[in-house]
Amino acid sequence: xxxxxxxxxxxxxxxxTGAVYALVALGLTLIYGVLHIINFxxxxxxxxxxxxxxxxxTRLGIDPYLxxxxxxxxxxxxxxxxxxxxxxxxxxxxxxxxxxxxxxxxIVMENLALIFFKSDTRSIETAYTLTTVAxxxxxxxxxxxxxxxxxxxxxxxxIWIVARTHLGRAIRAVAREKQGARLMGIDVDHVYAxxxxxxxxxxxxxxxxxxxxxxxxxxxxxGFVLVAFTIVVLGGMGSFAGALLGGLLIGVVESLGGLFLxxxxxxxxxxxIFIGVLLFxxxxxxxxxx
Amino acid sequence: MTARRQFIQQSxxxxxxxAFPLVGGAQPRSIKVGIxxxxxxxxxxxxxxxxxxALLAIEDINKxxxxxxxxxxxxxxxxxxxSAPQIGAAEIEKMNEAGCAAVVxxxxxxxxxxxxxxxxxxxxxxVVDVGVADQIVERGLKNTxxxxxxxxxxxxxxxxxxxVLNTAAGKPAxxxxxxxxxxxxGTGTANLLSRELPGYGYDVKEVVRHANPTRDxxxxxxxxxxxxxxxxxxxxxxxxxxxxxxxMQQQKVLPKAIYSVLGGAASSYKFLKEFPEAAxxxxxxxxxxxxxxxxxxELKKRIEAKGLFFSYEVFMAYTAVRLLADAIxxxxxxxxxxxxxxxxxxxxxxxFMPYGPTRFVNGQNQGAQPLMTQVIKGDIRVIVPRDYRExxxxxxxxx
Numbered sequence: 028x029x030x031x032x033x034x035x036x037x038x039x040x041x042x043x044t045g046a047v048y049a050l051v052a053l054g055l056t057l058i059y060g061v062l063h064i065i066n067f068x069x070x071x072x073x074x075x076x077x078x079x080x081x082x083x084x085t086r087l088g089i090d091p092y093l094x095x096x097x098x099x100x101x102x103x104x105x106x107x108x109x110x111x112x113x114x115x116x117x118x119x120x121x122x123x124x125x126x127x128x129x130x131x132x133x134i135v136m137e138n139l140a141l142i143f144f145k146s147d148t149r150s151i152e153t154a155y156t157l158t159t160v161a162x163x164x165x166x167x168x169x170x171x172x173x174x175x176x177x178x179x180x181x182x183x184x185x186i187w188i189v190a191r192t193h194l195g196r197a198i199r200a201v202a203r204e205k206q207g208a209r210l211m212g213i214d215v216d217h218v219y220a221x222x223x224x225x226x227x228x229x230x231x232x233x234x235x236x237x238x239x240x241x242x243x244x245x246x247x248x249x250g251f252v253l254v255a256f257t258i259v260v261l262g263g264m265g266s267f268a269g270a271l272l273g274g275l276l277i278g279v280v281e282s283l284g285g286l287f288l289x290x291x292x293x294x295x296x297x298x299x300i301f302i303g304v305l306l307f308x309x310x311x312x313x314x315x316x317x
Numbered sequence: 318m319t320a321r322r323q324f325i326q327q328s329x330x331x332x333x334x335x336a337f338p339l340v341g342g343a344q345p346r347s348i349k350v351g352i353x354x355x356x357x358x359x360x361x362x363x364x365x366x367x368x369x370x371a372l373l374a375i376e377d378i379n380k381x382x383x384x385x386x387x388x389x390x391x392x393x394x395x396x397x398x399x400s401a402p403q404i405g406a407a408e409i410e411k412m413n414e415a416g417c418a419a420v421v422x423x424x425x426x427x428x429x430x431x432x433x434x435x436x437x438x439x440x441x442x443x444v445v446d447v448g449v450a451d452q453i454v455e456r457g458l459k460n461t462x463x464x465x466x467x468x469x470x471x472x473x474x475x476x477x478x479x480x481v482l483n484t485a486a487g488k489p490a491x492x493x494x495x496x497x498x499x500x501x502x503g504t505g506t507a508n509l510l511s512r513e514l515p516g517y518g519y520d521v522k523e524v525v526r527h528a529n530p531t532r533d534x535x536x537x538x539x540x541x542x543x544x545x546x547x548x549x550x551x552x553x554x555x556x557x558x559x560x561x562x563x564x565m566q567q568q569k570v571l572p573k574a575i576y577s578v579l580g581g582a583a584s585s586y587k588f589l590k591e592f593p594e595a596a597x598x599x600x601x602x603x604x605x606x607x608x609x610x611x612x613x614x615e616l617k618k619r620i621e622a623k624g625l626f627f628s629y630e631v632f633m634a635y636t637a638v639r640l641l642a643d644a645i646x647x648x649x650x651x652x653x654x655x656x657x658x659x660x661x662x663x664x665x666x667x668x669f670m671p672y673g674p675t676r677f678v679n680g681q682n683q684g685a686q687p688l689m690t691q692v693i694k695g696d697i698r699v700i701v702p703r704d705y706r707e708x709x710x711x712x713x714x715x716x
C-alpha cells in the first residue's frame with residue numbers, strides 16, 4: 028500500500044478535491060472576514076447551487092462548465108439579496124443575531140430542497156464522465172482535473188479582486204474598521220451585501236466544478252460546510268492564502284485517510300487536524316486576526 | 318290455504334332477509350393491500366422498480382379479482398419507506414390503522430427487518446419481496462413470508478459454483494477481494510462469503526466496506542490495485558455497484574473475474590445499456606426468472622413498453638404480490654389470521670420463478686434459489702444451473 032503507484036494517485040485525487048474545498052472555504056472566510064460571522068447557510072447555499080447546475084443540465088442540456096457564468100451570476104445575486112433583504116434586516120445589526128438568521132436560512136433552504144427534489148441522490152452524466160488523464164502511474168478523472176484548475180483560477184481571481192480593485196479596498200476597509208470606513212464615505216451595507224454575494228458566487232463556481240464528479244441531495248451541504256469550517260480555522264480566519272493552502276492540505280489528508288482507514292474512518296484526519304490547530308496554533312497557519 | 322301461502326311467502330322473505338347479511342357482510346368488495354418500498358432516498362431506484370412490479374401484479378389480479386371472494390378487487394395503499402427502517406416501521410403503523418389485510422415490501426433487508434417486526438404486533442401478513450438477510454425469517458414471526466432466497470443460500474450457491482467454474486478452468490483464480498455496502502444486506506453477505514470461501518481453498522485478501530451513498534470509489538480501487546486480487550466480489554446496491562465497476566474501468570484495474578453475489582447492477586439491463594463495456598463478462602448470483610417460462614418474456618415486454626428496465630426488483634415484487642393474492646383466494650377471507658394460515662400452507666406454483674411449488678418452513682420458501690448469470694455478447698444469460706442454462710460460462714474473463 029505504501030508504494031508510489033498507490034500513494035501518488037491518492038495524493039493527486041486529494042489535491043483535486045482539496046482545490047474545490049478551498050474554493051468553498053474562500054467564500055466562507057471572505058464572509059467571516061468582512062461580516063464577522065460564520066455563515067451557517069454556506070453548505071445549504073452550495074447545495075442550492077448544485078441543484079441549479081443539475082437542473083440546467085437535465086432540463087436545458089447546458090454543460091456544467093458552460094453554465095459557470097450563469098450559476099455564478101445567479102448565486103451572486105442571491106447572496107446580495109439575502110444579505111440586503113433578510114440577514115441585514117433580521118439581525119438589527121447585532122452579530123449574534125446574524126448567526127441565528129443564517130442558521131434559520133440553512134434550515135429553510137434544506138427543507139425547500141426536500142420538498143421540491145425529495146431526498147433522492149442525483150448525479151449527472153456527461154460525455155466526459157469516464158475520461159481519464161494519465162499522469163505518471165495515476166489515472167485522474169478529467170472532471171477532477173478541470174475542477175482543480177478551475178478552483179485555483181477562481182481563487183486567484185477572488186484574491187486579485189480583494190487586493191487590487193476599488194471594491195476590494197472597500198471590503199478590506201470595512202473588514203478592518205467598520206465605523207471608520209463609514210466615515211470615509213463607504214456604503215457599508217452595500218459592501219456587506221457585495222461580500223456575501225461574492226462568497227456565494229464562489230459556491231456557484233464550486234458547484235459547477237463538483238457536480239460532474241459528485242452527486243447532490245438536500246443533505247450534501249452539511250458535509251462540505253464542516254470541512255470548509257475546518258479549513259478556515261486551519262488557514263486562519265480571514266486569510267485567503269490560508270484557506271487555499273488549508274484546502275489543498277485537507278483534501279490530501281482526507282484522501283490518504285480514506286485510503287488507509289476506509290472512507291468513513293478516514294475523515295478522522297480532518298478533525299484531528301482541526302483539534303490540533305485549535306490547541307497549538309489557534310490563529311491558524313496564516314493567522315490574520317489575533 | 319291462504320294462511321299457508323302467507324306463511325310460505327313470509328318465511329321465504331324472512332329466509333332471504335336472513336341470507337343477505339351473509340352475502341353482503343362477509344364478502345368484501347375490495348381488500349386493502351399495503352405496498353411498501355423505499356421510493357425516495359438512497360434506494361429510490363430499486364424501490365420504484367419494486368413498486369412498478371407490484372402495481373402490475375395488482376393490475377393483473379384485479380382483471381378478475383379474487384375469485385373465492387366474488388371477484389373482490391385488491392385496493393392498494395402505497396407506502397414510502399424513504400430508505401430508512403424507522404420510517405418503514407412508521408408506514409406499517411399507518412397501514413395497520415388503515416385496515417390493510419396484508420403488506421408486500423420492503424425491498425431492503427434493513428427496512429424489512431423493521432417492517433416485519435412492526436407488522437407482527439398486529440399479526441399483519443407481510444410478504445417480503447426481496448430482503449435477503451436471513452434474520453428476517455429467523456425470528457419466529459408468524460406473519461412473515463419470504464418467497465425468494467436469503468443470502469446464506471445465495472452465498473453457498475455462489476461459492477460452490479465459483480469453485481466448479483474455477484476448477485473446470487484449471488484453478489487460475491485464488492485470491493479474492495470483497496467490496497460490500499455497509500447495511501445489513503452487504504455486511505451479512507460479506508460475512509458469509511468470508512466464512513465459506515476459505516473452505517474451498519480461496520484466499521480472502523481484503524474485505525472493504527462502503528457507505529450508501531458513496532460517490533467516490535477512487536481510494537477503494539487504489540486499494541484493489543495494491544491488493545491485486547484474482548476475483549473481485551461486490552455486494553451492494555445499484556448506484557454504488559455501477560460506480561465501482563466504472564471506476565475500475567477508468568483506473569484500468571482488471572481482475573480475472575468480477576463475480577458478484579447479489580450485485581446491485583451486475584445482472585441489470587439498465588447497467589448493461591448505459592455501460593456495455595464495463596458490464597461485459599460480469600457474473601452474478603442473484604434473483605432471476607426462469608428463462609424458459611414464456612410469461613417472464615411477456616412481463617419483460619410490458620415493463621419495457623413503459624420505458625422501464627426489467628430488473629430483479631420488478632419480477633420479485635410482481636411474484637410476491639401474486640403469491641399473496643393466491644393466499645387470499647385460498648383463505649377465502651380478508652381476515653389476517655386466515656391469510657397468514659393460507660400463506661403458511663401455500664403451494665403456489667403458478668409463477669415464472671425457478672422455485673417450483675411453494676413450501677414455507679418458518680416463513681422461508683424452501684424451493685427458492687438464485688441463478689447465476691453472466692453478461693455475454695451484450696445480453697444477460699443464465700449460466701448455472703444446467704436446467705436453466707442459456708449460454709456457456711466464460712471463466713476466467715481474462716488470464
